[in-house]
Amino acid sequence: MDLSAVTAALELKSYNKVADILDNLMLQVAADGVAFHNDWPYAIHLLSHFYVHDINSARFLWKTIPSSIKESKPEITAVWKIGQQLWLRNYGGVHEAIRGYEWSQELQGFISAFSELYTKEVFQLLVSAYSTISIEDAALFLGMSKDDATSYVLQQCWTVDSSSGMLTVKKQPVVTEQKLDPRKLQQLTEYVFHLEH
Structure with missing residues (x-):
C-alpha cells in the first residue's frame, strides 16, 4: 500500500x-x-x-x-x-x-x-x-483563556469594555456584487456617443 x-x-x-x-x-x-x-x-x-x-x-x-x-x-x-x-x-x-x-x-x-x-x-x-458578547462566552467558543480570547478579538478590531466584561463585535464589510443593468449601459453608451458627436 x-x-x-x-x-x-x-x-x-x-x-x-x-x-x-x-x-x-x-x-x-x-x-x-x-x-x-x-x-x-x-x-x-x-x-x-x-x-x-x-x-x-x-x-x-x-x-x-x-x-x-x-x-x-x-x-x-x-x-x-x-x-x-x-x-x-x-x-x-x-x-x-x-x-x-x-x-x-x-x-x-x-x-x-x-x-x-x-x-x-x-x-x-x-x-x-453577535453584536456584543461576553469575554467568557467568546473564550469558550474560541477555546482560549479569557486573556487570550480578548487579545485575539482585539487584533480583529473588536472593542472591550473592561468594566462590564463585554466585547463589541466589529462587523466585516459585506461585499456585494453590483449587477449591470443593460438598459443603463445602453443609455450611458448613447450619452457618451452624443457627447463625442
Whole structure:
C-alpha cells in the first residue's frame, strides 16, 4: 500500500486534499482485495474528513474501523472525540478534545492546522451572530483563556469594555456584487456617443 501521496500532502500542508487521496486509495485497495486494516492511517483519515467538513463520511469511516483497532490505537478514538463534539456543535468541546490528547508527531501538524482553521471559522460565526458578547462566552467558543480570547478579538478590531466584561463585535464589510443593468449601459453608451458627436 503506497501512502506517499498522503505523506506528500501532509508535508506540503495540503490538508484539504488528504480526504480525497485516502478515500480513493481505500477504494483502490479494497478493489484489489488487499487487507489494510492494521496499517491504514485511520486517525489521519478521520481528521481529514473533519478538516473538509465532511462529518458524514467520517461517521461512515468510523463505523468501518474494526473494534480491535479502535481499542489498540487510542489516537483514533481521540480524533473521533473531536468529531463527536463537531457533530454536537459543542464549540468548547472541540477545543477540549484537541487539547485533551498527546498527539503523535505524525499528527501534530495536522491537528494544529485543524485547530487554527476551526478557531477562524468559529470566530466568523461569532462575527455573524453577535453584536456584543461576553469575554467568557467568546473564550469558550474560541477555546482560549479569557486573556487570550480578548487579545485575539482585539487584533480583529473588536472593542472591550473592561468594566462590564463585554466585547463589541466589529462587523466585516459585506461585499456585494453590483449587477449591470443593460438598459443603463445602453443609455450611458448613447450619452457618451452624443457627447463625442
